[in-house]
Amino acid sequence: MSRFDPRRKVNRALLAGVSEYDHTAPDDAQGVNGQLPAVRRNRRALEDALRRGGVFGAGEVRTLASPAPDDFTVELRRACRDAEGLLLLYFAGHAVTSTSGSELHLQMRTARVLTGDGLPGSVSFSEVLGELVESRAQQVVVILDCCYAGNAAGIWHRFDDPRRKKDKILLLMSVQPNRCILGGDADAATPFTRELARVLDGGGEVWLSGLYAAVKDRMAAAKYKAEDDDPQRPQALAPPWDPEADVLLAAGPVDPHGGGTEDTTGRFSWLRRPLDRVRKPIGLFGRTVVALVLAFVAIGAAGYGVLTLTGGSGPCEPPLELRVLTDPDLEPAIRAAADGYLASDANTTEDGCPRSGVTVYSAGAAHVVTALGEHSDPWQQPREDVNPQRDIGPQPDVWIPATRADVDRAGDAQVERVFARLEPDHGPFAYSPVVLAVPEGLDAGLPPTGQSLPKLVGALKDADGRAQVRRPDPEFSDAALLATVGLYGDGADVRRAEELISRAGRPEPSAVRLLCTLPADDAADDRSAVLVPEFLLRSGVGCHSVTRAGRTAVYPDDVPGLEPTFVRVRWEGGDRDVQARDDRVDRFRDWLTGEGGREVLGRQGFRAATGERGLLAGKAADHGLTSVVPPADPADAARLDRTLERYGNAHGPGRVLFLLDSSGSMAGLWDGPSGGPGILKQTLTGLGRGDEYGVWAVHGVGGPTHSGLLDFGTHPRAEAEKALRAGEEGARVRDAEADPRAALLDALAFMRERGAGDERPQLIVYLTDGEDDNRLAGDHLREVENRARESGVPVAMVTLKSGGCDRDRPGTRVAEASQGRCLDAGDDLVPALRDEVARIGTGEE
Known part of the structure; x- marks a missing residue:
C-alpha cells in the first residue's frame, strides 16, 4: 500500500448505526441486550466530521439508521460499486461472535439470538469482507464500534484471498478481541466514536495512522472502560503504519483557535516523552523553542526523521512483543500486571524506550490444554478442521494456566511429534482458593472452613429454600472445573451432584462473566451462591453500572485452589530472535514473580503462593474473606481429566x-x-x-x-x-x-x-x-x-x-x-x- 490521498476521486462513506432493535431482552428471550440510544449520536457526529473533512464530497457520505440486514447489504453493494477512490465503512451496534470465536456477526435491527448458533437478523463480517474485496475502490477503511470489534482482525487474516485483494482493506476497531463495550446512553456518543469524530474534526490533515494513535492516546488518558472493568483499547489491523503507506481521511481547515502546534492526530506522540524531559530545566525560553520545534515538525513532511532533544539517535524502535496466554478468569489480573510491567523500570531502557510490549489474551482452559498437547503442529500450520490460531489466538511465548496440573495434562497428551515445548516454573507465583460466595441475604450460617463442598451446598439449601448455586462452565474455566472436582467427590453420583447446580440456559464461560451478569436480575443475584475464585470478590466487582449483592466467602476443604504458574513456551523453528525473546521473557517473569508483580496481584486479591497463604494486600474482612485459609490439596491432572469427562457425560x-x-x-x-x-x-x-x-x-x-x-x-x-x-x-x-x-x-x-x-x-x-x-x-x-x-x-x-x-x-x-x-x-x-x-x-x- 502506498500513501493514498483520495481527494479529487470518487469516494464513498457508508455509516451504519443500529440504535433501535425490534427484539430486546428481557421482554423477548431471543432479543439482543437492549437498545443503543448513544448510537444515534454516533451517526450524527461522524457524519458531520466527514462532511467537513474535505475528503468526501457532496452526496458521498450515506448514513443508515438502524437498517435491516437486506437494507444494509444493498447499500454496501452500492457503495462497493460506486467508490473508485476511498470506501469507508462504519458500523456501530450490537455484535456477537460464534461459539468458537471464529466469526463476528454484526447485528442489524431485526437481530435475534436463538439456541445454538442461530443468529437471524445478523450479517457476518466474512460476508462484509467478501463484498469489500470485490469493490472498485482503491482503498477501503473499515471502522467498527461494537462488542468484539477486535475479533475482526483475525477474520481478516483468515479470509481466503488467493489474489491478495484484501490488502487494500484496513481496519480500525473500538476494542480488543473478545471484549464487550458499554452501550452508553442517549446523552453522548460512545467513547470510541466520540474521540474519533473529535480528532477528524480537529482541522488539518488527518491520516489513518495518526487518527489511530490520537484516538488510542485520548482513550487511554480518559481511562475509558470496557466490560468487566477492562481498559477499552482501540485496535488497528497492523500498526504502526509506514509513513509512506497511509490513507488521508480528513483535510479540513485548521481551527484558528486551536493553538496551531497541538498534535491533534497523535502522529508525533513519540516526541512527547523526550520533550517533556527537557521542558522543565530549560525554562520559559526553552519552552518557546520546544513549541517552535514541534510546530516545525508538524509542518514538515520529514518530521519522522527529527532527532530527540536528549541527544539520542531518534525515536524508539518498535519493541519486541510478548504474547501471554492465560485462563479467562485470570486475564484481568494478568493484564493489570502486564500494564504495571510495561510502565516499570524493568521494561525501560536507559534511553527511556520500552524493551517489550505484552499482549495478554485468554481462551477456554480445556481447549488450550488440548491445543498445546495434541495440536501444536496445526497451531503452526493451520488446517481446515483444526486451527488453534483461529480458535485460541497466536502462538504464545508465555502460558499462565490457573493450575500447574494443566501443564501435566498438556504434557501427557503430547503426541510423538511436538512443536511446542513447555518449560514451567517449579512452583506457582500466587494462590487463590475457589470459594462458595454466599449472598448476605441468605441466612445460612455456614462454617467458613472445614466442610466439603457437597455438605456446604446441602446445608445452604436446607437453611434457605430460595438458595441457588451457580457455577461457570467447567469446559471453559479452570476455577469451575476445580469446583466440580469437589462437587463430585470420590465416587459420587454425578447426576445427583449436577442437580445441586442451578441451570438457567448455557452456563457463563467464566467466573468474571458470571459475577457481572447475575446483577442484571436482582432477585437471582440475591439468592445465588456462586463458585468463583476468591480474588474476584475483591477485584472483580467493577461491573460498571450494576450493583452486585454483597457476598461472604465460604471455603470448601475439598476444592483445589488456583495456582497460576509461569510457563515458557518454545516453538519449533522459533529461534530467529530466541536470545532477545528469552531476555524479554526472563525480565517479565522476574518482575511478575517479584515485588512489582506481588504488589499488583495483591491489589487484585491474590494470596501468597506458599506458607500460610496469607493475602498479599488488604484486609480480609473488608471483602467478606477469611484471613487464614488452610489450602486444599493441589489439583491432580488425571482427576481433572476424569472430572471433565464425567461432566461432559452428565451434560x-x-x-x-x-x-x-x-x-x-x-x-x-x-x-x-x-x-x-x-x-x-x-x-x-x-x-x-x-x-x-x-x-x-x-x-x-x-x-x-x-x-x-x-x-x-x-x-x-x-x-x-x-x-x-x-x-x-x-x-x-x-x-x-x-x-x-x-x-x-x-x-x-x-x-x-x-x-x-x-x-x-x-x-x-x-x-x-x-x-x-x-x-x-x-x-x-x-x-x-x-x-x-x-x-x-x-x-x-x-x-x-x-x-x-x-x-x-x-x-x-x-x-x-x-x-x-x-x-x-x-x-x-x-x-x-x-x-x-x-x-x-x-x-x-
Whole structure:
C-alpha cells in the first residue's frame, strides 16, 4: 500500500448505526441486550466530521439508521460499486461472535439470538469482507464500534484471498478481541466514536495512522472502560503504519483557535516523552523553542526523521512483543500486571524506550490444554478442521494456566511429534482458593472452613429454600472445573451432584462473566451462591453500572485452589530472535514473580503462593474473606481429566421416559393442547436428535400395566409427534384402570438398566389425573419411594388436577424421594414441564 490521498476521486462513506432493535431482552428471550440510544449520536457526529473533512464530497457520505440486514447489504453493494477512490465503512451496534470465536456477526435491527448458533437478523463480517474485496475502490477503511470489534482482525487474516485483494482493506476497531463495550446512553456518543469524530474534526490533515494513535492516546488518558472493568483499547489491523503507506481521511481547515502546534492526530506522540524531559530545566525560553520545534515538525513532511532533544539517535524502535496466554478468569489480573510491567523500570531502557510490549489474551482452559498437547503442529500450520490460531489466538511465548496440573495434562497428551515445548516454573507465583460466595441475604450460617463442598451446598439449601448455586462452565474455566472436582467427590453420583447446580440456559464461560451478569436480575443475584475464585470478590466487582449483592466467602476443604504458574513456551523453528525473546521473557517473569508483580496481584486479591497463604494486600474482612485459609490439596491432572469427562457425560445427550396415564378417567383430559398427549407433545422442544426417549401408555391392572406408544431411542420430532397424536394409531384412552405403582417400578428398573454404563442425564415423566392414586399408597407408596431413592433417576410427577402436589400426596412424595419435581394444575404446567425436559435433553432441533 502506498500513501493514498483520495481527494479529487470518487469516494464513498457508508455509516451504519443500529440504535433501535425490534427484539430486546428481557421482554423477548431471543432479543439482543437492549437498545443503543448513544448510537444515534454516533451517526450524527461522524457524519458531520466527514462532511467537513474535505475528503468526501457532496452526496458521498450515506448514513443508515438502524437498517435491516437486506437494507444494509444493498447499500454496501452500492457503495462497493460506486467508490473508485476511498470506501469507508462504519458500523456501530450490537455484535456477537460464534461459539468458537471464529466469526463476528454484526447485528442489524431485526437481530435475534436463538439456541445454538442461530443468529437471524445478523450479517457476518466474512460476508462484509467478501463484498469489500470485490469493490472498485482503491482503498477501503473499515471502522467498527461494537462488542468484539477486535475479533475482526483475525477474520481478516483468515479470509481466503488467493489474489491478495484484501490488502487494500484496513481496519480500525473500538476494542480488543473478545471484549464487550458499554452501550452508553442517549446523552453522548460512545467513547470510541466520540474521540474519533473529535480528532477528524480537529482541522488539518488527518491520516489513518495518526487518527489511530490520537484516538488510542485520548482513550487511554480518559481511562475509558470496557466490560468487566477492562481498559477499552482501540485496535488497528497492523500498526504502526509506514509513513509512506497511509490513507488521508480528513483535510479540513485548521481551527484558528486551536493553538496551531497541538498534535491533534497523535502522529508525533513519540516526541512527547523526550520533550517533556527537557521542558522543565530549560525554562520559559526553552519552552518557546520546544513549541517552535514541534510546530516545525508538524509542518514538515520529514518530521519522522527529527532527532530527540536528549541527544539520542531518534525515536524508539518498535519493541519486541510478548504474547501471554492465560485462563479467562485470570486475564484481568494478568493484564493489570502486564500494564504495571510495561510502565516499570524493568521494561525501560536507559534511553527511556520500552524493551517489550505484552499482549495478554485468554481462551477456554480445556481447549488450550488440548491445543498445546495434541495440536501444536496445526497451531503452526493451520488446517481446515483444526486451527488453534483461529480458535485460541497466536502462538504464545508465555502460558499462565490457573493450575500447574494443566501443564501435566498438556504434557501427557503430547503426541510423538511436538512443536511446542513447555518449560514451567517449579512452583506457582500466587494462590487463590475457589470459594462458595454466599449472598448476605441468605441466612445460612455456614462454617467458613472445614466442610466439603457437597455438605456446604446441602446445608445452604436446607437453611434457605430460595438458595441457588451457580457455577461457570467447567469446559471453559479452570476455577469451575476445580469446583466440580469437589462437587463430585470420590465416587459420587454425578447426576445427583449436577442437580445441586442451578441451570438457567448455557452456563457463563467464566467466573468474571458470571459475577457481572447475575446483577442484571436482582432477585437471582440475591439468592445465588456462586463458585468463583476468591480474588474476584475483591477485584472483580467493577461491573460498571450494576450493583452486585454483597457476598461472604465460604471455603470448601475439598476444592483445589488456583495456582497460576509461569510457563515458557518454545516453538519449533522459533529461534530467529530466541536470545532477545528469552531476555524479554526472563525480565517479565522476574518482575511478575517479584515485588512489582506481588504488589499488583495483591491489589487484585491474590494470596501468597506458599506458607500460610496469607493475602498479599488488604484486609480480609473488608471483602467478606477469611484471613487464614488452610489450602486444599493441589489439583491432580488425571482427576481433572476424569472430572471433565464425567461432566461432559452428565451434560451430553439425555434419556427421558414418558409415562402417559391412558386409563378411562383421562377421557375428559385428553384432547387439545391442554390434554395429556398435547402437553407431552409441547415438551419435545427440549429434546434433540442425540437424545433417547420413549412413551409408555399406562393402563391395566393385574397383568401388563403399560404398552408402548413410542419405542425408546432417538427420533425425529415428527415421528414422536405422530405417536402422541390422538387416534387409533396413536395415543388413545383405554377402557381400563391404571396401576401407577407397577408402571413406576417398571420405569425405574428400565431406566436404571440403561444408565448403568454412563453418567448421562435421565428423567421419568409420569402424567396422570391422579384418579388411581389409591394403588399408590401405604406399603406400595413406600416401595416406590425406596426404589426411586436408590435409582438415581429423577421423576417428574405431573397431575392434571389441583392438589396433586399437596404435602404427603403420592406425587409429592415420589418426586421428593427421587429428587425430581411435582407439578399440578396449580402450576404453569407446560413451560414448567418443558424446562424439566430441557434440563435433560440437548434441544438441538
